[in-house]
Amino acid sequence: MPELSVGELRLAVEPMSNLLDALHRGGVGVPYSCRAGSCHACLVRCVHGEPLDAKPEALSGLLRDQGWRLACQCRMVDDLQVEVFDPVRDGRPARVEATDWLSANVLRLRLIPEQPLRYSAGQHLVLWSPNGVARPYSLASLPGEDPWLEFHLDCREQGAFSDEARAFSPGERLRLGELRGGALHYDPDWQARPLWLLAAGTGLAPLYGVLREALRQDHQGSIRVIHLAHDRAEHYLADTLMALAADHPHVQIELLSAAELPAALAELRLASRQTLALLCGHPSSVETFARRLYLAGLPRNQVFADLFLPHA
Incomplete structure (x- = not known):
C-alpha cells in the first residue's frame, strides 16, 4: 500500500x-x-x-x-x-480594519494587508481566521481606489469562519491565502456592450466590484443589475446601488425577492445580442439565471459565472 x-x-x-x-x-x-x-x-x-x-x-x-x-x-x-x-509560514498577514452589519445577516469585513496585494475586481481570496479556519470569500473592493480589502459574509447560518468573524475587532490579525478567480471581471473591450450583472445573496459582492470597475473605465453601454435576496431587508447594498444609478443614468437597478423572481425572469428580453452577463451566487440561483438567459437568446459564451458552493 x-x-x-x-x-x-x-x-x-x-x-x-x-x-x-x-x-x-x-x-x-x-x-x-x-x-x-x-x-x-x-x-x-x-x-x-x-x-x-x-x-x-x-x-x-x-x-x-x-x-x-x-x-x-x-x-x-x-x-x-x-x-x-501553514498560514503563518505560507499566508500573507492582514489586520482587521473594521466590521459592520450591512443587514441582519450580512457582515462587512474590511482588512488591511501588511503588504500591497495586486488583485482585480471579481476575484476572491482564502481567508484564515486566528484559530486556523480557512474559507474563500469574494472581494467587493476596488483595487487602486479602496485602501482595504472588503468582503461580505453571509451569516444567516452558523459557520466556523463566520462565527469567529462576528467577534472580530479592529487590529485583529488574519492571514490571506491564495488569490484566484477571473470568470467575473471587467474587460475594457466590453465598453460599448450592454452589461447584465445578476447576483443572489452575497454573490453581489464581486459584482459590486465589477460594476464599480466598469464605471471607473467609463463603460458606455447600458448596465443592468439584478439582486435576488430572501426578502427586501436583505438587499444589503440597496442604498449604495441606487446612489450609483442616480449618478449614472445608464445603470438600472432591480431588487427582487424570491417570490418576485419568476415573474421578473419571465419578462427578461434582450435589447441586443451583444449583451454580456455576469452571474454569481448559490448554484441553484445561478442555474436559474443562466437558463432564462439562454431561453432569451443569449449565447452561452457571453455568460460568465461564479458559484458560491455550499460547504461540504
Whole structure:
C-alpha cells in the first residue's frame, strides 16, 4: 500500500484513496470547504512523490511548479510526502480594519494587508481566521481606489469562519491565502456592450466590484443589475446601488425577492445580442439565471459565472 508522510507521521493508505480523506483519517486537520476544487482551502505541498490529480487546471502553473495541489482532488497512487498549508509560514498577514452589519445577516469585513496585494475586481481570496479556519470569500473592493480589502459574509447560518468573524475587532490579525478567480471581471473591450450583472445573496459582492470597475473605465453601454435576496431587508447594498444609478443614468437597478423572481425572469428580453452577463451566487440561483438567459437568446459564451458552493 502507498505510504503517506506528513512530517514525522507515516500512514499506510489504500491505493486510489482520496488524499484529503486519508489526511483526515490520519488526524491531519487540513481545512476544506467545497470539495469541488473551487475554494482552494485544502492546499497541500507535495515534497516527494506525485498524486493522481483530477483537476490540475484548478491551480496556476506557478503554484503547481511549487508543488501545491488540492487535496480534495488528488488520489494516492504511490508513496507521497506532503506539507500542509501553514498560514503563518505560507499566508500573507492582514489586520482587521473594521466590521459592520450591512443587514441582519450580512457582515462587512474590511482588512488591511501588511503588504500591497495586486488583485482585480471579481476575484476572491482564502481567508484564515486566528484559530486556523480557512474559507474563500469574494472581494467587493476596488483595487487602486479602496485602501482595504472588503468582503461580505453571509451569516444567516452558523459557520466556523463566520462565527469567529462576528467577534472580530479592529487590529485583529488574519492571514490571506491564495488569490484566484477571473470568470467575473471587467474587460475594457466590453465598453460599448450592454452589461447584465445578476447576483443572489452575497454573490453581489464581486459584482459590486465589477460594476464599480466598469464605471471607473467609463463603460458606455447600458448596465443592468439584478439582486435576488430572501426578502427586501436583505438587499444589503440597496442604498449604495441606487446612489450609483442616480449618478449614472445608464445603470438600472432591480431588487427582487424570491417570490418576485419568476415573474421578473419571465419578462427578461434582450435589447441586443451583444449583451454580456455576469452571474454569481448559490448554484441553484445561478442555474436559474443562466437558463432564462439562454431561453432569451443569449449565447452561452457571453455568460460568465461564479458559484458560491455550499460547504461540504
